[in-house]
C-alpha cells in the first residue's frame with residue numbers, strides 16, 4: 527500500500543526553521559503554533575510543508591476542513607465567483623450568494639419553525655451577534671455559559687470562554703452579566719456524582735443558579751457547545767440537553783447552541799443537536815462551513831432573529847460572496863459524499879482502536895466524543911485521574927516528527943483531539959492511527975511513564 531506520509535527532512539526542516547526565524551521577528555508571540563512546520567500545499571487530508579515533507583492532517587486547521595483541503599466542489603464555486611465579483615458589502619449592494627446560503631441554512635438547521643440567518647466572519651463574531659440578538663429579543667441582560675467552554679477570543683466571547691491561561695488571564699475587564707455553571711463532564715463530575723444515578727443533576731443545577739446567582743427573569747440566553755470543543759470533546763449524557771432546554775423554555779430563556787466546532791457533519795449529523803433531542807432557538811456555525819474561507823452564521827427562530835432593528839447587525843465583510851459560494855459547495859459536498867455517514871464510520875473505527883489502546887495503556891483515562899469528533903484524555907493514574915498534559919505534549923511531538931499533525935485540548939491540556947478531514951481515505955486513516963499508536967507506545971509503558979521530551 528502506498529504511504530501518504532513522506533518525510534524528506536527531520537522536522538522542522540531547514541526552510542521551516544528559517545521561516546520560523548522570520549516569523550519570530552515579524553509576528554507577535556501571542557499567536558501559538560501546534561507544530562513548527564510551515565505549510566506549502568494542502569489537498570484532501572494531506573499537508574505538505576515548505577521542505578517537501580508530507581503530513582497526514584488530523585487537525586484540519588482546528589476543525590475547518592471537514593470537506594477536505596481544497597475540495598473540488600469548493601474550488602469550482604469559488605473560482606466561478608472570483609470571475610464575477612469579490613466584495614460589494616452586503617450592506618451596500620446585496621448579492622444572491624448570501625441570500626441563497628441563508629435559505630439553505632434555514633432549511634438545514636434543526637427546528638420546526640420559521641428561521642432566519644445572519645452571516646459574519648468568525649466563530650467569535652457569531653457568538654457576539656447571538657448575544658446581541660438574544661438581548662434585543664428578550665430585553666434581558668444576562669448570559670449563562672459553562673465550565674470548560676470555548677466561545678472565542680473577542681471580549682464578549684472571551685468572557686463566555688472558560689479557560690484562564692492562556693486565553694483570559696491579563697485581558698480583563700470582561701463584559702458583565704456573564705454567569706457560569708459546570709458542564710456535564712461525567713469523567714470529572716463537578717458534583718462528585720456518577721451517571722446515571724446522578725439523574726443528570728448538572729442540568730437541574732440551572733434552577734439553583736437562578737436562586738443563588740442570577741434571577742431567571744434577568745437571563746437572555748444559555749449558550750452551550752453540544753460537545754465541548756477546546757474543552758476536550760466532552761459529550762453530555764443523553765438526557766442533559768432535553769432537561770436544559772426544558773428549563774430554558776420554562777423561564778423564557780433562549781437556548782443557543784454553539785456548533786462552531788461540532789457543526790458541518792463532524793459528529794455524524796450536519797449539526798450535533800440533531801442527535802440530542804433539542805431544537806435550540808439559535809444555532810451558530812463557523813469553521814468548516816467556509817470550506818477554508820472565513821465565514822460564520824447565526825440561524826434561529828425568525829421572530830428572535832428579527833429583534834434587532836435595521837442597521838443593528840452587520841459588518842463590512844460578513845457573508846462575503848466568495849465565502850458564501852464556498853459554503854454552498856460545502857453543504858453540497860456533505861450531502862453528495864455522505865460525509866455524515868463517513869463521520870460515524872471514522873468514529874467507530876477510532877473508538878474500536880482506542881479501546882484496545884486503553885487496555886495496554888491505562889494512561890488513556892477516557893475516550894471522548896461523538897462521530898468523528900474524538901479525543902483521548904490522558905491521565906497520570908487511572909484511579910486518581912490526575913491530568914497528564916506532558917503525555918499529550920510528548921505524543922503530539924512524536925506525531926508531527928513522524929508525519930502526523932495533531933492538536934491538544936482540555937482545560938488541563940491533557941486531551942489529544944482528532945479533527946481529520948472527513949474525506950480522509952481508509953488507508954490514510956489507518957496510517958495516521960498507526961503513527962498515533964506508535965506515539966502512545968513511545969510515551970506510555972503499562973501505566974508507568976518514560977522520561978519525556980516536551981515541546982521547547
Ligand SMILES: Cc1ncc(COP(=O)(O)O)c(C=O)c1O
Pocket residue numbers: 588647648649650651653676677678679751755756784785786787788812813
Ligand atoms: C465552540 C467554538 N466557538 C467559537 C469559537 C471561536 O471561533 P473563531 O476562532 O472562528 O472565532 C471556537 C473556536 O475554536 C469554538 O470551538
